[in-house]
Amino acid sequence: MFHLKKCWFLAVQGLVFVATKSISEVTVKCGEAARLPCKAEYEVGVQYRALSWYKIADDGVGLTGILRKDFRENIVRKYLGFNRSVELASDMLFSLIIHNVTSEDFGKYQCSMWAPLGKQNRQADVDLQEVGILQSKRLGQQPTILPVVLIILGSTLLIFVVFLYIACARNHKMAVDCKKFNKVQATQCSWESC
Structure with missing residues (x-):
């Protein structure tokens, strides 16, 4: 479970880093x-x-x-x-x-x-x-192209974060299944055989 939390934390940190980069704006009248x-x-x-x-x-x-x-x-x-x-x-x-x-x-x-x-x-x-x-x-x-680019970039990053989380969850499940298999069969199990 700890491995899963660590993967999720790293993915969210990447999303926060990209989202915080912006240009300050100041508005005044002539x-x-x-x-x-x-x-x-x-x-x-x-x-x-x-x-x-x-x-x-x-x-x-x-x-x-x-x-x-x-x-x-x-x-x-x-x-x-x-x-x-x-x-x-x-x-x-x-x-x-x-x-x-x-x-x-x-x-x-x-x-x-x-x-x-x-x-x-x-x-x-x-x-x-x-x-x-x-x-x-x-x-x-x-009209400006910046909002469109930001939406596309944000969507791509969100898909990457979800993919990373799913990959980490799958690897974690495989490791748990190997441990259960080893206890029942009393044999070694590698990532390839699971």
């Missing part, structure tokens, strides 16, 4: 201030060298530097060529605050935690959306 939290999962005890904020290009690849905080010198600097009114909040989320948001500010942002040598850099994305635009997307007025 003219308001936006506060974008850095949700990079930093490793406790690691002394990160710096934190950077970037705006992700529409193609999803290019990055435009916004600001960088050097933790060793405790200095925050804007990247050259970035002229918008922004600041780094003093909270533990290292939130990027964008003042007087315009339509050009909407889009995806990325925060990056720069680790020391031998450790892994961490990053997270945040999507800044206009209040009315995000609501119309959720109502289906602007």
